[in-house]
Amino acid sequence: MDSGGKFLTFTSIIILAVILQGVLVIAEQRETPDKAAVEFARAYFWLDTSMANRLCKELGPSETANVVEEYLQRVGQEARSLGYAFDYMKQELYQVETRTSLKEADKAQVRLTATRKRAINPVFGAMAEVFALTQAHRVEATIDLVREDDRWKVCGRPFALTES
Numbered sequence: 147m148d149s150g151g152k153f154l155t156f157t158s159i160i161i162l163a164v165i166l167q168g169v170l171v172i173a174e175q176r177e178t179p180d181k182a183a184v185e186f187a188r189a190y191f192w193l194d195t196s197m198a199n200r201l202c203k204e205l206g207p208s209e210t211a212n213v214v215e216e217y218l219q220r221v222g223q224e225a226r227s228l229g230y231a232f233d234y235m236k237q238e239l240y241q242v243e244t245r246t247s248l249k250e251a252d253k254a255q256v257r258l259t260a261t262r263k264r265a266i267n268p269v270f271g272a273m274a275e276v277f278a279l280t281q282a283h284r285v286e287a288t289i290d291l292v293r294e295d296d297r298w299k300v301c302g303r304p305f306a307l308t309e310s
Contacts, residue, residue, distance in 0.1 A: 178200035180244040182298035184291045190305055191237040191262055191285075193221060197307075202292050202299035206309075217307050238265035239285065240275070252293040260285045 182200055189197035198214040205213055225235045242260040249255060264270075264280040272296035274280040 159287065178246070178296055179248075179291045179298045180246045180256050182291055183244060183256035183258055183300065184239075184242055186289070186300045187242070187260070187285070187287070188239050190307065191239055192265075193218060193232070195235050200298075200300050202294055202301040203303055213307055222287055233266050234264070236265055236267075237262040237283075238268075240282075254291045254298065256289045256291060258285065258287050258289055 160300060186197055186200040188194075189200070195214055195218070201214070208303075221235050225232050229233075239260045239262055242258065245257040246290045247255050247257075261280050261282045262285050265274065272303075287305060289300055289304055291298045291300070292301050
């Protein structure tokens, strides 16, 4: 009889854990302004073209200009002028913190603070972290977001994306 009670307890714990995991997965997929801001910031500093997916229509690709391509070209020119390859300019964000304030139902502002370090590739980033090979730089930015097509998108003047 005792083994039947243990089996029932073990089975109910497993079922509860599976249900809890499902709830957590669903909650993680929810679209939030801070999640959008962090996703954009990570892509921006990693020099990933996927940052365009988080830009509002105002900043997104148009017939006259593509701000992401122009930004990446500027970074490439800066890298060449310093004598480095484009990948040398990639940076990874660490210790990311956000504070969100909703302005309206479809507008938000996210205050992002983080530490950025040079990370040519993920292995270099991990080794640089362990052996303190790179300098850390503080990132503090306020990012404006708007809801478009049920997704939060970055608007305004994020980082140096739109500078010429």
